[in-house]
Amino acid sequence: MSEKKKKKLQKLKARLPRGFVDRSPADIRATDEMVAKIKAVYERYGFDPVETPIFEYTDCLGKFLPDQDRPNEGVFSVQDDDEQWMSLRYDLTAPLARHVAENINEIQLPYRTYRAGWVFRNEKPGPGRFRQFMQFDADTVGAPGVQADAEMCMMMADTMEALGIARGDYVIRVNNRKVLDGVLEAIGLGGEKNAARRLTVLRAIDKFDKFGDEGVRLLLGDGRKDESGDFTPGAKLDADSLDQVMEFVSARKSAEVGDWNDEGLIDDLERLKFVVNETYRVGVHELATLQKLFSKSGYTEDRILIDTSCVRGLEYYTGPVYEAELLFDVTNEKGETVQFGSVGGGGRYDGLVKRFTGQDVPATGFSIGVSRLMTALKNLGKLGQDDVIQPVLVTVMDGDTEALGRYQKMVQMLREAGIRAEMYQGNWKKFGNQLKYADRRGCPLAIIQGSDEREAGKVQIKDLIEGKRLSGEITDNVTWRESRPAQIEVAEDRIVAEVIRMLADQAEDRAKSG
RNA sequence: GCGAACGUAGCUCAGUUGGUUAGAGCGCUGGAUUGUGGCUCCAGAGGUCGGUGGUUCAAAUCCACCCGUUCGUACCA
Numbered sequence: 001m002s003e004k005k006k007k008k009l010q011k012l013k014a015r016l017p018r019g020f021v022d023r024s025p026a027d028i029r030a031t032d033e034m035v036a037k038i039k040a041v042y043e044r045y046g047f048d049p050v051e052t053p054i055f056e057y058t059d060c061l062g063k064f065l066p067d068q069d070r071p072n073e074g075v076f077s078v079q080d081d082d083e084q085w086m087s088l089r090y091d092l093t094a095p096l097a098r099h100v101a102e103n104i105n106e107i108q109l110p111y112r113t114y115r116a117g118w119v120f121r122n123e124k125p126g127p128g129r130f131r132q133f134m135q136f137d138a139d140t141v142g143a144p145g146v147q148a149d150a151e152m153c154m155m156m157a158d159t160m161e162a163l164g165i166a167r168g169d170y171v172i173r174v175n176n177r178k179v180l181d182g183v184l185e186a187i188g189l190g191g192e193k194n195a196a197r198r199l200t201v202l203r204a205i206d207k208f209d210k211f212g213d214e215g216v217r218l219l220l221g222d223g224r225k226d227e228s229g230d231f232t233p234g235a236k237l238d239a240d241s242l243d244q245v246m247e248f249v250s251a252r253k254s255a256e257v258g259d260w261n262d263e264g265l266i267d268d269l270e271r272l273k274f275v276v277n278e279t280y281r282v283g284v285h286e287l288a289t290l291q292k293l294f295s296k297s298g299y300t301e302d303r304i305l306i307d308t309s310c311v312r313g314l315e316y317y318t319g320p321v322y323e324a325e326l327l328f329d330v331t332n333e334k335g336e337t338v339q340f341g342s343v344g345g346g347g348r349y350d351g352l353v354k355r356f357t358g359q360d361v362p363a364t365g366f367s368i369g370v371s372r373l374m375t376a377l378k379n380l381g382k383l384g385q386d387d388v389i390q391p392v393l394v395t396v397m398d399g400d401t402e403a404l405g406r407y408q409k410m411v412q413m414l415r416e417a418g419i420r421a422e423m424y425q426g427n428w429k430k431f432g433n434q435l436k437y438a439d440r441r442g443c444p445l446a447i448i449q450g451s452d453e454r455e456a457g458k459v460q461i462k463d464l465i466e467g468k469r470l471s472g473e474i475t476d477n478v479t480w481r482e483s484r485p486a487q488i489e490v491a492e493d494r495i496v497a498e499v500i501r502m503l504a505d506q507a508e509d510r511a512k513s514g
Numbered sequence: 515g516c517g518a519a520c521g522u523a524g525c526u527c528a529g530u531u532g533g534u535u536a537g538a539g540c541g542c543u544g545g546a547u548u549g550u551g552g553c554u555c556c557a558g559a560g561g562u563c564g565g566u567g568g569u570u571c572a573a574a575u576c577c578a579c580c581c582g583u584u585c586g587u588a589c590c591a
Contacts, residue, residue: 014584016544018582018583060591062591074589074591075577075591090590090591091591093591094591110542121590121591123589123590124515124589126584126585127584127585191588203588203589224587226517226586226587227517227518227585227586227587228516228517228518228586228587229516229517229518229586230516230517230586230587231516231587232587232588262581285563313590313591315591316591339554395547395550429548430548431548431549432547432549432551433548433551434550434551435550435551436550436551437551439551439552440551446550446551448550449551450549451549452549460550462550462551464551467550467551467552468551468552470552471551471552471553472552472553474552474553474555475552475553476553476554477546477547477552477553477554478547480550480551480553481547481549481550482550484550485550485551485552487550
């Protein structure tokens with residue numbers, strides 16, 4: 001084997017773990033922009049930030065205790081040097097419950113708080129679904145009344161609009177776990193022994209948006225076969241129970257946007273004759289209260305909507321649940337139309353803090369999937385992308401220390417005037433490469449001073465944007481080089497003023513061409 | 515987890531019924547042009563044909579298993 005081959009085999013393959021991504025400047029700037037907008041809404045509602053670490057002891061996170069065989073099922077877990085299991089957090093709610101429980105004596109309840117952070121899930125990644133993603137949560141801890149839930153829903157709606165999503169392009173769906181539980185109880189699925197079937201029914205209901213009426217019926221009954229031939233076992237409800245569940249689920253008046261009437265829906269729910277238990281009555285009453293709170297505050301059905309098919313997470317919710325959904329179609333990079341669906345959700349979790357304290361500490365809150373929502377907004381063109389002006393490049397003609405000092409001084413003067421600027425740091429001897437670098441980086445202007453200009457106390461300022469436009473009209477290289485297109489010569493002490501003027505001209509051109 | 519499709523240069527892809535030294539476009543590097551981006555021309559670098567094993571005189575091509583990607587589905591705190 002040749003030396004070259006050997007070297008090649010020794011080379012380390014650069015690769016990223018699947019489900020993880022590197023973030024580009026545009027992504028980072030877009031995320032910052034989004035987070036700032038969301039934060040402004042939460043602050044205005046009177047919420048304060050708090051931050052917890054990305055690692056927690058595994059038992060504090062919830063039910064996912066790693067076992068010997070599969071310590072990383074669902075979560076990323078490691079053992080500390082004292083052999084205690086720690087995990088990367090998979091949401092921001094469990095860590096908040098831990099934080100509140102641990103500081104319960106110092107925290108003034110009701111505690112209104114928000115936080116953004118990365119969370120991790122060890123599961124199969126998909127398009128727009130990563131193993132590390134950002135969530136932005138808001139919670140009210142220590143508030144038992146549905147008015148706290150109502151506030152959460154309204155804040156979600158306000159957040160959507162603050163992000164530039166028009167009214168009618170999103171909706172907040174609201175339901176109540178107590179109502180769902182009441183229905184399940186009514187069809188004989190109450191009690192511990194039916195827990196598994198209850199889950200199957202709830203999952204089936206949750207698929208309403210995806211598979212429609214017919215698909216849900218299959219999942220509630222014998223089961224459903226998908227396109228690949230894979231079979232999903234159903235809940236095996238009898239015909240009467242199935243009809244009753246469907247009657248409840250399709251109680252939402254219409255699938256047509258803008259054609260909703262929650263007051264009528266509540267009336268219908270109150271009249272559903274097969275459900276007579278207390279759980280259901282309490283649940284419907286809560287929904288009725290929420291509906292009144294929404295409509296009295298001006299949040300009508302075009303923003304917040306009661307939807308009996310909304311299920312949300314199955315684990316710790318105890319009362320109202322809510323979900324933000326995008327209603328417009330999103331076209332992805334491949335030109336395919338994608339139903340984006342849910343971009344955030346939450347609900348009431350009255351039992352979560354109690355696990356630590358033993359005392360009832362009711363809480364409600366929601367989470368926005370920042371990474372997911374950003375994908376949707378980006379495809380919609382709602383994020384100001386690439387509006388960052390790249391730096392002005394000061395080129396290097398002479399590499400002696402004195403000349404370099406002069407170039408550095410020009411850069412500093414520009415920086416002091418608030419203009420992004422840099423001196424070329426590559427091999428200055430290849431001047432062509434300097435302009436090529438500036439061109440590819442998208443630099444708006446280049447500043448050039450060789451010995452000729454230096455002796456005359458002048459510099460060349462080249463408009464790279466205008467130059468690019470002119471390049472289409474010049475075909476022969478000699479003209480291209482010698483005509484020095486879009487380039488002006490100014491006195492050294494005019495550099496900052498001229499750069500400001502030229503950047504302003506470019507900004508005006510951009511504004512004109514949209 | 516289950517099922518299907520795909521895997522050839524940095525990228526997008528050709529590659530005949532299995533047949534010599536695996537190609538193109540784009541990109542990259544150098545030159546034409548020691549002080550000016552683009553265009554054009556010339557030259558060059560770059561490949562364990564996803565991996566391992568098998569069938570064969572002969573495998574990028576056929577078979578098995580594995581890995582990876584994509585799609586559907588399940589799970590999703």
